[in-house]
Amino acid sequence: xxxxxLKQIGRFSFEILSSMGRALRLLSSAxxxxxxxxxxxxxxxxxxxxxxxxxxxIVCSGFAIGAVLALQGYTQLVRVGSESALGLGVxxxxxxxxxxxxxxxxxxxxxxxxxxxEIGLMKxxxxxxxxxxxxVDPIARIIAPRFWGGFIVLPLLALMFSVxxxxxxxxxxxxxxxxxxxxxxxxxxxxxxxxxxxMKGIIKSIVFGFVxxxxxxxxxxxxxxxxxxxxxxxxxxxxxxxVWILVLDFFLTxxxxxx
Amino acid sequence: MTRNSIVFxxxxxxxxxxxxxxxLSFEVPAGQTVGIMGPSGTGKTTLLRLMGGQIQPDTxxxxxxxxxxxxxxxxxxxxxxxxxxxxxxxxxxxxDLTVFENVAFPLKEHTRLxxxxxxxxxxxxLNSVGLRGAAHLFPRELxxxxxxxxxxxRAMALDPKLIMYDEPFTGLDPIALGVISNxxxxxxxxxxxxxxxxxxxxxxxxxxxxxxxxLSEGEIIGQGSPQDLKKDDSPRLRQFLNxxxxxxxxxxxxxxxxxxxxxxxxxxxxxxxxxxx
Ligand SMILES: Nc1ncnc2c1ncn2[C@@H]1O[C@H](COP(=O)(O)OP(=O)(O)O)[C@@H](O)[C@H]1O
Ligand SMILES: [Mg+2]
Numbered sequence: 190x191x192x193x194x195l196k197q198i199g200r201f202s203f204e205i206l207s208s209m210g211r212a213l214r215l216l217s218s219a220x221x222x223x224x225x226x227x228x229x230x231x232x233x234x235x236x237x238x239x240x241x242x243x244x245x246x247i248v249c250s251g252f253a254i255g256a257v258l259a260l261q262g263y264t265q266l267v268r269v270g271s272e273s274a275l276g277l278g279v280x281x282x283x284x285x286x287x288x289x290x291x292x293x294x295x296x297x298x299x300x301x302x303x304x305x306x307e308i309g310l311m312k313x314x315x316x317x318x319x320x321x322x323x324x325v326d327p328i329a330r331i332i333a334p335r336f337w338g339g340f341i342v343l344p345l346l347a348l349m350f351s352v353x354x355x356x357x358x359x360x361x362x363x364x365x366x367x368x369x370x371x372x373x374x375x376x377x378x379x380x381x382x383x384x385x386x387x388m389k390g391i392i393k394s395i396v397f398g399f400v401x402x403x404x405x406x407x408x409x410x411x412x413x414x415x416x417x418x419x420x421x422x423x424x425x426x427x428x429x430x431x432v433w434i435l436v437l438d439f440f441l442t443x444x445x446x447x448x
Numbered sequence: 449m450t451r452n453s454i455v456f457x458x459x460x461x462x463x464x465x466x467x468x469x470x471x472l473s474f475e476v477p478a479g480q481t482v483g484i485m486g487p488s489g490t491g492k493t494t495l496l497r498l499m500g501g502q503i504q505p506d507t508x509x510x511x512x513x514x515x516x517x518x519x520x521x522x523x524x525x526x527x528x529x530x531x532x533x534x535x536x537x538x539x540x541x542x543x544d545l546t547v548f549e550n551v552a553f554p555l556k557e558h559t560r561l562x563x564x565x566x567x568x569x570x571x572x573x574l575n576s577v578g579l580r581g582a583a584h585l586f587p588r589e590l591x592x593x594x595x596x597x598x599x600x601x602r603a604m605a606l607d608p609k610l611i612m613y614d615e616p617f618t619g620l621d622p623i624a625l626g627v628i629s630n631x632x633x634x635x636x637x638x639x640x641x642x643x644x645x646x647x648x649x650x651x652x653x654x655x656x657x658x659x660x661x662x663l664s665e666g667e668i669i670g671q672g673s674p675q676d677l678k679k680d681d682s683p684r685l686r687q688f689l690n691x692x693x694x695x696x697x698x699x700x701x702x703x704x705x706x707x708x709x710x711x712x713x714x715x716x717x718x719x720x721x722x723x724x725x
Binding site: 310311314315316318319320322323324325326380 | 502526527528529530532533534536538540541542543553554557598602646684724
């Protein structure tokens with residue numbers, strides 16, 4: 190019984206380690222592919238697929254969250270008479286925390302799962318194998334452009350999320366609840382520092398983008414060529430990405446904000 | 449001595465515990481059309497994957513065009529593949545590209561031909577498989593047999609010196625079958641391309657091959673020209689060639705006794721019911 194359990198644990202850890210090894214190998218072989226001038230259109234294509242097509246969900250979510258933040262913030266701040274700091278509060282929370290985290294979660298659900306399903310299906314229908322036999326390396330042709338596309342795009346989406354959120358917050362606060370617009374914007378301007386706040390948010394979303402697109406590519410590339418294998422891979426992409434985003438967010442915050 | 453396009457030297461390959469090939473050795477002489485036949489599930493597709501360097505043997509060596517696939521660098525392997533063609537059993541067309549773009553893909557990747565030239569070559573290849581009219585369609589709009597004809601045109605696009613075909617004759621109607629098998633034969637005789645045909649279709653494969661290998665249970669059980677094989681009277685070979693279900697070559701995937709499975713006896717010991725035969 191005990192030996193059996195031990196064996197199971199051993200096999201399980203071996204499986205995790207070898208899977209991490211395969212993921213690292215995929216990443217390193219995608220990274221060492223020399224960026225060929227022919228890859229640029231492919232990367233631009235992926236920026237469109239992964240980024241431009243995600244704008245709608247990012248804008249809608251950013252708007253909703255910015256509006257809610259302003260409402261919640263207002264009800265608290267107005268009690269101590271400091272609703273003039275509302276703009277600053279909304280902006281800081283969005284730029285440093287909610288913008289990078291929520292847009293990464295949305296990116297995993299919208300773009301990451303699509304990448305996994307696409308690559309998994311290409312694998313299952315032997316399109317990757319046939320490309321390889323034509324003498325075109327699928328890592329360079331399929332994996333690398335998606336990696337770079339996803340990597341570039343998430344920080345931009347996160348910024349867009351925050352900007353839309355702040356705008357929604359100003360609509361709620363200034364236009365609806367009647368916070369004085371001068372103080373809403375000027376307190377925000379004074380309080381938000383590019384290097385102290387905005388840059389740290391961008392670093393977070395660069396890390397999240399890297400992790401999410403890596404997980405998505407690996408899950409697709411390593412999926413079993415069956416319908417169940419594909420569904421497991423897509424689920425794994427969303428679940429693993431989300432957990433990693435939240436865990437990394439904690440550690441990044443710890444590291445960057447010198448608590 | 450003739451030059452060999454492919455050499456298998458004592459190759460063994462396993463899928464987990466299942467032994468697919470055991471010390472397999474054979475050659476494919478350059479410029480010949482070689483048929484490798486065997487019942488389904490013997491590892492014909494696996495054999496082609498070994499030839500293409502997509503999987504590596506557990507022991508032994510595979511040489512393709514004189515190169516040891518185990519020692520070759522990744523970039524060299526991709527370079528080598530530019531002069532190989534492979535027809536996949538499923539066709540494996542790129543689903544997001546049209547028929548035309550599928551056939552043009554290898555040309556665009558590996559040549560510097562201009563658009564007009566590529567168009568010209570693609571249409572020739574598509575015409576030879578009878579699908580010039582389908583150039584603008586997507587693979588999903590074609591039947592399985594038509595997809596495989598497109599895949600054949602794609603495999604031939606760069607006029608490779610070695611083409612491997614995985615079951616090229618399945619899913620084709622009699623007319624297409626005749627056209628395709630003649631096409632494969634011509635590629636071999638006119639362009640002196642080496643053809644490796646892997647198939648369970650004995651008649652059609654024997655008709656166009658110069659040399660045949662019969663594979664069963666990881667071993668070569670017969671080899672020689674089609675005439676030689678007709679004369680060979682080894683029982684395993686006769687059973688396969690004559691299509692008999694019973695004989696030394698098993699039709700069944702390895703399994704416990706049939707009756708045992710049906711009545712749900714664990715292990716292979718039969719204790720409850722005795723058949724009176
Ligand atoms: N991915 C795999 N995992 C485990 N076994 C496999 C796998 N692919 C094929 N096999 C086994 O290898 C054997 C040979 O398969 P294959 O080469 O496809 O046969 P063929 O093409 O001759 O019909 C089959 O018995 C099959 O069960
Ligand atoms: Mg097969």
